Amino acid sequence: MTSEPLTKRADHPLTAPGHEWWRSAVIYQVYPRSFADSDGDGIGDLPGITARLPHLVELGVDALWLSPFYRSPQADAGYDVSDYRAVDPVFGDLADADALVARAHELGLRVIVDIVPNHTSDEHDWFQAALAAGPGSEQRARYLFRDGLGEHGELPPNRWRSVFGGPAWTRVAEADGSPGQWYLHLFDVKQPDLDWTNPQVHEEFVSVLRFWLDHGVDGFRIDVAHGLVKAEGLPDWEHEPEMLEGTDSRFSRPPYWDQPGVHDIYREWHQVVAQYAGDRVLVAEAWVTPAARIADYVRPDELHQSFNFPYLVTAWEGPALREVITESLEAMGSVGAPATWVLSNHDVLRHVTRFGFEAGTALPNGIGLADSQPNHEVGLRRARAATMLMLALPGSCYLYQGEELGLPEHTTLPDDVRQDPTWARSSHEHRGRDGCRVPMPWAGDSPSFGFGPSHNAWLPQPSSWAGLALDAQRTVPGSTYETYRGALRLRREHRLGEGELSWVDGYPEQVVALRNDDVLVLANTGRTTVPLPDGAQPLLTSVPVDLSAGLPADVTVWLPAR
Numbered sequence: 001m002t003s004e005p006l007t008k009r010a011d012h013p014l015t016a017p018g019h020e021w022w023r024s025a026v027i028y029q030v031y032p033r034s035f036a037d038s039d040g041d042g043i044g045d046l047p048g049i050t051a052r053l054p055h056l057v058e059l060g061v062d063a064l065w066l067s068p069f070y071r072s073p074q075a076d077a078g079y080d081v082s083d084y085r086a087v088d089p090v091f092g093d094l095a096d097a098d099a100l101v102a103r104a105h106e107l108g109l110r111v112i113v114d115i116v117p118n119h120t121s122d123e124h125d126w127f128q129a130a131l132a133a134g135p136g137s138e139q140r141a142r143y144l145f146r147d148g149l150g151e152h153g154e155l156p157p158n159r160w161r162s163v164f165g166g167p168a169w170t171r172v173a174e175a176d177g178s179p180g181q182w183y184l185h186l187f188d189v190k191q192p193d194l195d196w197t198n199p200q201v202h203e204e205f206v207s208v209l210r211f212w213l214d215h216g217v218d219g220f221r222i223d224v225a226h227g228l229v230k231a232e233g234l235p236d237w238e239h240e241p242e243m244l245e246g247t248d249s250r251f252s253r254p255p256y257w258d259q260p261g262v263h264d265i266y267r268e269w270h271q272v273v274a275q276y277a278g279d280r281v282l283v284a285e286a287w288v289t290p291a292a293r294i295a296d297y298v299r300p301d302e303l304h305q306s307f308n309f310p311y312l313v314t315a316w317e318g319p320a321l322r323e324v325i326t327e328s329l330e331a332m333g334s335v336g337a338p339a340t341w342v343l344s345n346h347d348v349l350r351h352v353t354r355f356g357f358e359a360g361t362a363l364p365n366g367i368g369l370a371d372s373q374p375n376h377e378v379g380l381r382r383a384r385a386a387t388m389l390m391l392a393l394p395g396s397c398y399l400y401q402g403e404e405l406g407l408p409e410h411t412t413l414p415d416d417v418r419q420d421p422t423w424a425r426s427s428h429e430h431r432g433r434d435g436c437r438v439p440m441p442w443a444g445d446s447p448s449f450g451f452g453p454s455h456n457a458w459l460p461q462p463s464s465w466a467g468l469a470l471d472a473q474r475t476v477p478g479s480t481y482e483t484y485r486g487a488l489r490l491r492r493e494h495r496l497g498e499g500e501l502s503w504v505d506g507y508p509e510q511v512v513a514l515r516n517d518d519v520l521v522l523a524n525t526g527r528t529t530v531p532l533p534d535g536a537q538p539l540l541t542s543v544p545v546d547l548s549a550g551l552p553a554d555v556t557v558w559l560p561a562r
């Protein structure tokens with residue numbers, strides 16, 4: 001018995017008639033610092049990425065999304081941009097960016113780049129000019145400068161807190177050296193927030209979009225897309241911010257997330273991108289919940305996709321997974337947008353590690369030596385099963401570099417090598433995100449595991465990664481890498497990204513049982529083996545297992561649907 005299909009894209013009134021590539025694409029996130037280092041300085045770079053593009057073709061993805069490689073003091077690993085039209089020398093130059101895009105296109109891969117519109121670096125010309133020009137100037141009006149409270153302006157304008165910890169306001173010294181105004185930074189002190197009520201800010205970002213579109217990129221991932229507009233008057237809010245808070249009905253919404261005004265910006269950007277041929281795509285990093293609010297970002301005249309963070313944070317539990325999948329498909333379907341799916345990125349604990357803890361465990365923001373450690377074996381098995389469930393879903397999937405190798409978080413990084421500003425700004429309470437950003441292991445026997453030509457790696461790689469390196473898994477049947485490849489090949493062959501999902505009845509609650517066109521997918525999140533249909537011949541299993549007694553715990557299988 002199957003339910004009514006949940007995605008009737010073809011006859012949805014809002015669905016564009018075309019089959020834009022991004023509706024069903026698998027998009028691979030490259031974190032430039034950590035992908036491949038061509039010059040041996042220990043930091044990945046654009047020529048390194050270009051040289052490794054054949055890996056993405058072999059893996060079988062459609063596109064790559066590059067985290068920022070723009071000129072930046074690297075206070076937040078490049079999410080602090082000082083020149084949006086230049087490549088940071090640590091990553092190469094503009095010619096290297098052009099070469100990367102050209103090579104990717106030759107290989108049939110699309111390229112999405114990051115854009116960071118909520119804040120600039122404090123080393124951006126605009127911010128330097130704002131400091132020099134002083135209170136009340138046109139230059140200051142591009143940022144959120146305010147006078148302080150208290151008799152001498154010695155108190156911040158309100159109690160907003162930075163996402164990385166500490167106050168979200170910093171006081172500047174005026175040109176004569178006297179203590180002056182305060183500026184808002186929702187993130188690091190080196191990331192001043194722009195004022196999106198200022199038309200100059202709009203014009204500048206339209207121009208930056210055009211700059212990179214003219215350089216041939218296929219789209220943009222919009223950093224902190226839900227944060228650009230702040231509530232009028234900057235009303236007070238005293239709580240610690242979470243990225244995924246505020247739109248959940250359990251919380252009231254902070255005055256800086258998901259404000260209605262953000263949608264005007266995306267309508268403007270939609271028009272810009274629509275002038276370019278080739279189905280360019282805009283994808284939001286909007287930590288917004290529930291799915292119905294995410295759908296607002298992908299209405300027909302706004303963005304094309306938004307990351308599905310409610311899916312990312314869902315535990316490995318059948319009922320919860322069914323619920324989030326249904327909600328996502330319905331909400332995005334209601335506006336004619338594809339659902340998206342994601343399990344890992346450069347800001348969260350890798351899913352191998354998350355699933356290595358009991359469901360319901362409150363996980364810290366970063367794990368260190370003294371913290372309780374995950375069960376790696378269980379985590380990897382569940383992560384592979386979760387990935388095979390994800391890759392069976394209609395819509396677009398995002399992969400994060402290294403997950404195809406089954407990389408866990410580095411959970412025992414020495415504290416003195418940490419670079420995420422979260423660690424210092426939270427007064428060493430939250431270790432932050434370095435553990436998911438450790439350079440890729442390509443070759444188990446080489447220095448820096450083949451990340452670069454030298455031993456250098458900006459974060460140390462665990463010695464256990466020798467066995468996870470690409471060359472230890474490539475062509476090895478049943479390896480994590482070959483399983484990803486197999487799933488991506490079958491996803492393409494069976495057109496699962498464009499398919500329709502129906503739930504299948506008759507299985508225990510802990511089994512996620514679905515049909516996507518001609519494929520039956522069973523993901524067993526429970527503790528016991530469950531019977532399979534008679535004579536079932538698997539297309540693929542998430543780990544090599546004997547299915548003669550049924551489907552074991554923490555395994556996903558794809559079968560021909562009958």
Ligand code: GLC
Pocket residue numbers: 076079080116187223224285346347
């Ligand atoms: C986004 C990025 C994150 C960065 C933050 C500030 O959440 O993904 O890495 O620190 O924005 O730009």
